[in-house]
């Protein structure tokens with residue numbers, strides 16, 4: 106069975122970009138892969154964060170993932186810092202990672218701009234820690250959104266460099282994308298993300314979601330109700346592709362171009378489909394919130410399994426690099 110590994114940061118609300126770009130794929134792959142999912146708290150501390158909220162965010166990330174369909178009997182879910190080998194392997198990988206390449210990473214450059222007063226080494230080293238996450242479990246596939254593809258390419262390079270220097274040890278992992286790998290924010294201009302506050306949270310109330318959709322940007326050239334629209338450049342059409350049936354997507358594509366349907370009706374349609382999708386997740390999340398013992402036990406079991414795998418791989422790594 107192929108092994109997949111992926112991660113999510115506990116840095117606040119999980120949004121529909123995370124869900125459509127990554128989590129949906131994780132759920133889809135559960136039956137065919139040995140699946141390991143990680144709440145990456147070490148990654149989350151590379152930017153300023155609220156220390157007092159960290160544990161709550163970690164638990165919420167676990168709850169949202171389980172509620173979204175990550176059945177703990179079919180996968181391993183754990184918190185990164187519970188397996189210290191992630192940081193040990195990061196250090197070893199630091200010694201084969203080209204500095205120039207890290208400095209050219211898109212996410213590093215963006216985050217360095219966003220956090221001008223806190224451009225720390227961890228922010229630069231972020232992709233090396235991510236490579237360690239993946240390779241510590243010798244994962245073959247990494248289901249992620251498009252924004253992470255560069256980091257997965259970097260992980261492949263780290264595996265190649267390590268193998269070249271010390272002998273064949275790690276596989277080169279492949280990025281696995283969904284059919285909607287890049288969900289744009291409600292402004293339609295930038296990627297949906299927690300830090301840009303342009304998102305729809307997976308657990309947000311229907312009326313909050315409707316208000317966000319109602320005011321979201323559509324095809325800017327469509328000024329009046331009777332103007333034909335262009336779904337190819339409408340951000341909400343991308344969301345239809347994630348939440349509506351193929352028949353509805355086809356109909357909206359046609360009716361928008363002929364101005365048979367207006368933006369408000371199109372948004373209402375999307376809202377109903379989105380809520381039909383999100384409501385069962387929200388209901389399950391509410392139940393899980395009341396059962397913290399269960400959530401904690403899932404994470405503890407996950408950590409135990411990962412500690413075993415990581416322990417074995419690190420023994421092999423220490424041996425091949427001459428640090429027995």
Ligand code: TYM
Pocket residue numbers: 110111112113114115122123124125126127128145148234235238239247248249250251252253256285286287288289296297298
């Ligand atoms: P994070 O927490 O930013 O995002 C989690 C997952 O959601 C995807 N995603 C999106 N997909 C489509 N459209 C969007 N607007 C959107 N926003 C987020 C991300 O691509 C990601 O798959 N570096 C990772 C966490 C990580 C990791 C790993 C992932 C750490 N170690 C090892 C894979 C393997 C991140 O920032 O995720």
